[in-house]
Structures are given as C-alpha cells and as structure tokens.
Amino acid sequence: MRRQIGFIGAAAVLVGLAGVLSPFQMALAAEMLIAGLFALSLNLIMGFGGMVHFGHAAFYGVGGYAYALLTLRAGLDPMLAFALAPLIAAGFAAVIGWFCVRRTRLYFSILTLAFGQLLYIVVFQARDLTGGDDGLQGLRVPPWLETEQARYLWVVGVFLVCFALIRRIAASPFMLTLKAVRDNPERAQFLGVDVRRQQWVVFVVGGTFAGVAGALFAVLNRFVAVNMLFWATSSEPILGSLMGGMGSLVGPVIGGGLLIFLEVNITRFTLYWPMILGIITILFVLLAPDGLTGLVQRWRTRGQADADRR
C-alpha cells in the first residue's frame, strides 16, 4: 500500500513538472528518466542476477537504431516502430545472451564486452545503412510528439509503465530463483535450477528494457548516434546502479538520473567532468558500496536502533 502511494505520488510529481519546467529542463529531466530506466534494466541482470554485464549498451543502441531504421529506411509508422524496437533488442539479447551465459563471472563479463563491441563496430562500419559515425538525424516522430512538453510526457508515461512492469517482475518467483542463483549457483543447481536458462531469461528481459530506453532516446532527441552502443556507454548504468544502490529498484533510477544531471551541470563549469566522475565513483565504492539507498537504509536502521535503546 505504501509503495502504491509512493508510486502514484512520484507519477503525479513527474507529470506535474511538465507545467513548471522550462523546455530545456524538461529535456534534461527526460534524459534523466531514460538513463534511470537504462540503469534499472541493467540492475535486473547485475543486481538481482549478480552478472556483471559490460555490453548492455548494445541493446540500448539496438533499441534506438531499430526505431531509427524502421522509421527512416522502412517507412514504418513511428508508434509501430517504437513498439517493435524493444522486441528487436530482445531478439539480439536472446542470441548474444545464449552464448554469454555459457561462461560465468569474469568470462561472462568479457563475452558481453566482446559482443557489445562487435555490434558497435558493425553499426560503425555499415555506413550506408546506419550513417556510421554520423549517426542518423532528423528522425520522424508522431505529430503529437512535436513539442518538448509532449515528448517529456511520453517519456514519463513509458518510464512509469516500465517501472511498474519491472516492479512486478522483481517480486516474481523467477526473481527469487534468480537471486538464489546469484548467491549460490551450485546450491541452486542441485535444488533443480537450470542455472544457464535462469540467467539467459534475465539477460533477455534486461535487454528488452534497455531497448525501450534506447527507443525513448531516439524519440526524445530525434537522432541516434553510434556512441549509444560503445562500451563506455555500458559503464553508465553500472555506475548509476552502484551510486543509487543495487539492492533496490529506485536506487538505479536515482543513480542513473543523477549521473546525467551532474554531467550536464558540471560540464557547464568545467571540462574535467570525467575526472570528477572518477572521484565520485571512488568515493561511492569506498564509503557507500550499497549506494544512496543503502545509505538511507543504514541511517534508518540506526535510527531504529537508537529508538529501541531509548
């Protein structure tokens, strides 16, 4: 019940902001939500599945490019393209994931990195189709998404639907079983879990939502860039999840969004954003490995303990 109120409250605030923010601020807020969704999609795999995934940007990029190519090259209706984009990302995740889950830990991570970079190079090289390093500009969007405000509201709506879906999935028997696999794959296997299949499914589910985030990016900005697939882009949801806290759903959303917010606002004053990002990352890893939500949790339990003592 409290969670429902929290969700509805957050939804009301996000919608209400459309009447308050300037177009620039709305674009920034939409970017933050997309980054939050992207981080959340990764956290299903990394936080719940314990699989460190260095190639998640590939599916973000596939989502974006699928929307761009379907509207630009295939002449599809933008909304149809938007609906198909996550499914195409899911298809890529299904094939790539099938190979990646055959290895564990570091070897899994290296495979995801390699496949991600492979897709990046393919998009980079297929100039005729993808525009290469120029990306694809001037994407069509539905006529009712012409204004900044409408696009912001569209991002808010899709984000909220995805968050609700992911929240439900996070409470499923599937996720409980996945967490068991994360904590102890051997024990889970000898209780009857097909460990690879469990990991493969979450890989595809996470890839699908990354595809949604990528398609949202394409609609919001009306362009896609090959950097969307680059491995450095994969580090953003990792850092976002880390900063926000991998133990929760809200954490990665806050962390992913906060990174964008800081990047935009700090690069206005200094070109040394990457250095500042590095310092922030180090501080989090050393001082708050459970992220912001972990800090809040610790602070709350301490408050509880104090209250108990009194």
Add this chain to the structure above:
Amino acid sequence: MLTVDNLSVAFGGLKAVQAVSLMVSQGERVAIIGPNGAGKSTLFNLISGGVRPDAGRVVFDGRDITPLPAHQRARLGLGRSFQRSSVFAKLSAYDNVLAALTIHRGHGLRVWARTTPQRAAEEALAAVGLADQRDRLAGALALGDQKRLELGMVLATAPRLMLLDEPTAGMSPEETAGTVALVQRLADERGFGVLFTEHDMSVVFGVAQRVLVLSQGALIAQGALRANPEVQRLYLGGTP
C-alpha cells in the same frame, strides 16, 4: 531406489572412483566411510550429477539418470547437501526455503506472477528448528544453523533420497547430536532414504543401517563392519 553400477571416473591420471557398484533401497540409511581422498565426494558428485562418469551407470527409481544434468536429477527427487554449508547468503532463512520450494514446484521461470507466502516453507523451516530465525539473513546464521537451513531447503524439495556430504562437519558435539536426531526423525517421518559420508564414527553407527567403505576410489567392504580385517586396519586400529 538407487543403483550405482560399475561407476568409474579419472581426473588426469588419478582414478578417483573405480568400478563402484552399490544400492540403496527405499528409505534405507547408508553411510560411506573412508579416509580423506578416498573418493567419497567424487562419488557423491557422480551420483548427483556434478561430475560425469567415464564409465558406468546411475539408476534412480528404475530410470537411467546417467545422461541427466544435476538440476534434472534434483527434480526427480535426488536431494543433496554440501560439505561446507551452502545457502543463499543474502536471502532470509525463510526466502532460502521459499526459493527451494519454488524451484521444486517448477515455478522458477514464472516472470509474471507474484511470490506468495507458503505454509510449506514455514513448515520446512520449523521442521529443522529455525522458525525463530525466519527473517535473518542466511549468511548471518551460525554455521550449524546454516547446515540445518540447507537441510530444510532440501527437505522442501520433497526428496526421496538425500545425499548428505559430511552433515556434521565443523559442528560441536551438541550440534552433532542434534543433527543426528534431526536427520533420523525427518527420515522416519518422511520415509526418504539417506546416503551420507561422515568422519565421525558415532554419527555413522548412530544413523546408518549399512556401511560402505571406500578406499582409493574402490569399495573395499560393506555391511558387517567389525568383522572385516581391512576395515579394522583403516579405522579401528588393527586389533579386533
């Protein structure tokens, strides 16, 4: 219930298990003893599916399970515990058992459903005496409690044969006695068979109806323990 037929496996040049044959009938309690390195854990892995044999067969419940992977064997009712306690550390004790139950029921891939509280999970937790630790993280439990929790998890999968790899390793004498009584009681109540390895002879004689002796990968004796001179040499100090 379980028939192991001429099972062999070698790692490199080491013949870890050589032509071992054994049988465990329904509800029977059988101990496998032998010095360190005798191949007990390897034999367990061969039976439960962690290691593939070079030769031989494992038949469970009339079915040849030799080609089956470990998770499918578990689903047929072949439960096992590990020598070192093996739990889901970041889940609560209750969620550990609930996960086991979810897996047993084949609900592990239900993405679009809710986990609902299960009385069977509470019961399995209570059966191993951990009802009062319900909400503690499994990783924070005492070692003996972790081993009991693991037992509760296997119990939740309604096994027909439990393979216990040194169920009392690392336990105090009191914990050991408690675990022995627990395994006895559960096996009595639920009628599952137990195949276990153990170094503590009081546990072996307290639980097992039959004892198999493994040495250098081969079964050297079984059954009437005290009459066998080789077993006496290995275990009982040489003099009858």
